Amino acid sequence: MTLNRAAICTIACDNYLPFVRVLADSLTVHDPELPFFALLITEENEISGCSAPVNLNILRVEDLSIPETDTQIGVYDRKQLSASLKPAVLKHLLRQGYATVIFLDPDMLVTASLGQVISTVAKHSLTLTPHILHPAEAASIPGLEKDLLHTGMFNAGFIGVSPTPEAILFLNWWEKRLAERCLNQPENGMHYDQRWLDHAVGFVNHLHVLRDPGVNAAYWNLVSRKIVFDGQQYLIDGSLLKCIHFSGFDPGILPQATCYLQEIDIAQFGPLSALFYQYGASLTAQGWAGRQGVAISNKALAQNSEGYFEGPLTSADIHDLGKVKTKQKGAFSRSVIMAGKFTPANALSAAGIKKRLGWSDDEPWGVWSRGMYSDMLISLPDALHDDILISFLVQGFVPKQHPLQEVEVFLNGDFVAKWVFHKTYLPAFYAIRADQKACVNGTLVVGFRMVNPASPSALGISSDKRVLGIRLQGVKVEALSRHKNDRFQLILAITLRKIYVKLSAWFRNLAH
């Protein structure tokens, strides 16, 4: 049976880990025997809080045998990097002997067995799903047609391959193009990995255009489709819903279906709206950390930014993983996904956190630091026997006139980290870790020394004379014990995987 030789895979940066977990769980429910591989692009092998479903196999970039020079860590942002590695992951799994491999975006949810889909994929070199299936669907959302002309006919959230020579040739070509041109430049014919797929109609003889409304259903096609719930399963235009794509999903904006389009309300999806709420709940349970923690598209960024971003970012100046790695020495890994409760920076006192020195008045989005030094007191519960992780959703004061801000972070007076902010970075989680010793007297003091604060008036931006360093949106405090067992399992899994990779490399060498 083909299912035995099939595999599903996804790719995620640290910010997408909750999505991966929810996807993995959904796959376990409907196709428990299908192996699921997740290429995780995180700074460390630390996947704290991951409840590691049994079928989750973690892949690392170094497992994929791509030359260092061909990966764009350090140039691409997280979205580009994840997208550009799709061909490498697919090729890797084909090389491992799988006869059918399906890539699913991490924000997909499996809602029924993929067995039938896999049989179809197995019969063709390449299987792709169009965004929409009928001209009337193009008219259902204003601007959708033009959007698709810019972003591509096929959605790259679903890619099915089988190991034919032409599939390998196509993946090789796609990988080569993405190594340098996984860019969002519709005016030049590029939209990340996706626009390139339009060439498949010419390059791949055995291309299958999968026109099943139950596969890769998403807001761009659901609005015009007939949705029925029979008590157990969803039928989309009469076809069983097998996987749904929660593109741009944010539980915080429900019933808005996607952050990309305000006007789409999940009420339009009839009975399917319940699934959106369930998905939101699953994500939250798996450590959803807010849309800010998720790589948002440049378009959304331009719409959502309230700070000092200068519109859409280009690949060259976007925050990059490589730099963070070196610049954040001393800080705890940013790949940590918070399971605890995230407290908005304008309501910290409710969580036992006192902003002590050097803060401006609270604002709807959070709070600005004021002056050269700011600090806060964090009260800890009694009888705490574990390390504490404190995460800050933060960005520097980095208008274009003053693009760089450095901040030194102190814990109980000891220097623990240096954070560097650039105007092109997204607000992101930065975390520090306090061991038990630091926690003994029940209160932690976290201090921030602004290395180069500035005032908007001095920079000629406004009449605001405050000297600003960082803008803090929220804080999360959590004990690390909660996930100890899971983490132990994961570290074990990763170690075993590494030994396996090393051993198989050794055997390969031996064979030569």
Next chain:
Amino acid sequence: MPTQNSKYAAVTIVSMRYLALARVTGHSFREHNPDTDFFIVLADRPIAHAFEPADSEFRFLHVNDLALDNAASVFFRYKELELSYALTPCVIRHLLDIGYQGVMFLKQETLVLESLDTVMSHFPDSSVLLTPHLLAPIGRNNGEKWELNVLLSGVFNGGFIGFSDTAEARVFLGWWEQKTLTQCFLDVANGLHFEQRWLDFVPSFVQSYTIIRDPGVNVGHWNLLDRDLKACDGEITAMGMPCRVFRFSGYDAKAPAYLTRYNKDISMDRIGDAAAVLRKYHKMLSDASHRETSCLSYAFGYFDNGVEITDAMRKAYIDVGTSVSRFGDPFETDRPGSFYEWLNSGSSQP
């Protein structure tokens, strides 16, 4: 009505100025496919003295035969070539309407060198027949540049397409027609490339379409350097297959040293055996009176008082938007409330 025995039709669209191109396209098609009716649609006002007795082998249609809504408004908004391109879906639909089971559209600068039976054998099972610009990645230096170029202009070439009379083909044609009658412009930043980019939607919207992967079909400047063209005893081959359809997109008879105005890199000395086809085409054009017909004027290029319509005027007309209908026929000048009058009034109010 189809001629007896002609289940299928082939068609091209030209203004009078390009009549000789249509003659070469049509004649070369008929030479190798004698049983199939060939139509020339005039996107222009016919000029009687330009026709020759030999033209009787073609069937002529005039834009007015297409019975377009707001026809004058469509003719006004487009430049000469844009109009020819914009009419593609309407013309195909019209030929299906009058009883053909399948229609091959060939853009005006085409040379047919062999029978197209293998292509038309896909009628009527396949709703749509298409040829991709590229059948494989471009291995040459800067290959990605040309691949991106194709993504911006459309993965399928709009110069050689076929439609059967099926329900889904008609749905597609109806949608495509809506697009081309209003937005047949070159504006790649907005995803537009005349009529062509909309064809990218065929695999999404149409269940039974066929991608013609014969390297000898629809050879043009975009793929010529990758198709290994050879001439032997007067036979032209592309990657070892007979070259059936050659496209001279962007060819300028006044600059015969180049294959196309779109890519000056492709000069006669770089295209090897393809140069033979180019010379042949050049000769056929002059035999078809290209020099004489290319001097003919374009009817929709002038107001009815003889004033030439410029691009700026067309743009002004398009910018007025939907309320443009209140001007009536925009070509008419000698009545109050005309577009011409508004244009000359200096008023900025539409």
